[in-house]
Amino acid sequence: MAGHVSPGGFTGTSPVWLREPDDVNALVGSLWPRTATKVDGVLQVGGLSVPEIVANVNTPAFLLDEADFRARARAFRDAFAGCDVYYAGKAFISTAVARWVAEEGLFLDVCSDGELTVALRAGVEPARIGYHGNNKSAMELRRAVHEGVGRIIVDSIVEIDRLADIATQLGVVQPVMVRVTAGVEAHTHEFIATAHEDQKFGFSISSGSAFEAVRQVLAAGSLDLRGLHSHIGSQIFDTSGWEVAARRVLALHARVAAELGHAMPELDLGGGFGIAYTTQDDPADPAVLAEQIIRIVAAECGALGVDVPHLSIEPGRAVVGPAMFTVYTVGTVKEVSLDGGATRTYVSVDGGMSDNIRTALYDADYSCTLASRASDAAPVLARVVGKHCESGDIVVKDEFLPGDVRPGDLVAVPGTGAYGRSMASNYNHALRPPVVAVRDGAARVIVRRETVDDLLATDVG
Known part of the structure; x- marks a missing residue:
């Protein structure tokens, strides 16, 4: 001071x-x-x-x-053209906002039955909804599968078993992504840095639990493994953390293809892009973030000799904040x-x-x-x-x-x-x-x- x-x-x-x-x-x-x-x-x-x-x-x-919200949504949609941009329902969701998200061409992340209810009430296409959470109940999973949610991000072995049983009972094959922790601690507050090892989300790449989770998903005939999901934190202003995370996540992506014979078609690197709360904050333009992140993914895939997967990102607070x-x-x-x-x-x-x-x-x-x-x-x-x-x-x-x-x-x-x-x-x-x-x-x-x-x-x- x-x-x-x-x-x-x-x-x-x-x-x-x-x-x-x-x-x-x-x-x-x-x-x-x-x-x-x-x-x-x-x-x-x-x-x-x-x-x-x-x-x-x-x-x-x-x-x-509303005009500002829509402009920011379009800025991310256009900057990440060819990628899927997921709006974070947890940041703020209402029926009107969920409609704006859909109208501007974004996908929508939810992490509770309440958020899913609002999204469906707004008319969001279920296939464009992703479902997060480290402790989804059987009721929540059953409803998500029944409604046709486009992807469920699985977060534990218990959840993989639970979801596989529910999908079998309902006679569907449910698309999923496996949440992994890349051991990258973004420059943000400890409680919102979500990729270091000692935390509740995801499967660790370094310990091998992520590979075993992938193996278990592939063994379940009622689950369709779409790819890996990584999220390194929130309120982040540069892409250095994503570069390290992408290297580690894509190494696992390549290992799954080589050892288990499954070429995952998608990859989600999360987001957590920062915004300006005060004059000390200097967030990057979406176009700059897109150019750097897409280049990082392409370079890592080239080095590993694998095809570039379809990329998803999650701007988090950067649209509504x-x-x-x-x-x-x-x-x-x-x-x-x-x-x-x-x-x-x-x-x-x-x-x-x-x-x-x-x-x-x-x-x-x-x-x-x-x-x-x-x-x-x-x-x-x-x-x-x-x-x-x-x-x-x-x-x-x-x-x-x-x-x-x-x-x-x-x-x-x-x-x-x-x-x-x-x-x-x-x-x-x-x-x-x-x-x-x-x-x-x-x-x-x-x-x-x-x-x-x-x-x-x-x-x-």
Whole structure:
């Protein structure tokens, strides 16, 4: 942490990457949906004023830029032309969003019966759905097979046996991929780095369990082994990790062909592409990612003397994450004295860890802006916190806001499309916020706010 003295005389403590803005009213364009702008200090999106939008739905609320979402989906689809691009339902799914995914030509990953239900309700073709998860129940697997899900990513020997029996009972041959761990630890938070060995997902390549899992799938007459699936983590900004993973996964791919006589036609290298939450993040363009990853796969296949398999990728948060932001109303503001004579401005809002758990869970960084007016006040270093009864209920750890931020102001936090609403909870019996889609001057609620009746419906008393 570094001490900071502003031109207005303010002293505070900020991370070394955070710089005081020249204009505290301005938006950092890379953090916001493409249609977001400010007019006289008032945040707008999709041609609508944010204060006017939330006046009809209250706060907190998630605002989703439909045009931005669709543009990002198309960017990955076009960059990875000839490959299958799977949207991550776990990042955020609703009936409307699942329809957008299908309309833009993407495939869809689900990892629960609930996500599958939403996808089918939206009319997504079952053959374009992949089913993930390390502990799928027999009920979940039976439904997935019955509905004709295009691929199930198997994650344990127990699951292989369970799925083979279900497929036999239903008289079908179910396409599957085998989830493998390549021993690559991506540069990301420990809890979302999913390819190192000591974790719950997949079969280890280095221990030999992945090869044995492949052997078992091939022995099951009711399963069709399509290929290997690898996922090295999330919020990743370069392709070096994928290069190592591809080398190890494709070596297993070649071994299966040589020793077991099965040329797997597909390969999924996962994704986990990063987005910009703050100015310290610099995500790569989809076209650059595609060129590098496709080149890596082709080079490794050439070195191994095997045909290039049909490639799938999973952009993860990179489609919906930047397309959505959260709007809060400020409730209280207080100055807190820090060591060395510094102070920090605590800005309390009407949401918090019930609608964005990532700061508390992953120590994630976010940005924010005053959304309801312009200000001539000098910037102050602020911490935006929630209303929950937890000291760790922090929304934005460090950001500059106008020094006159006050109760009743609207504060907007970008980059909350992925895992904000989908990981939201009823902690402190909070009501989960709505999601409002905005496009071309029109706004519509696609997920309504919970009500007290919703909250009490499961409380049988």
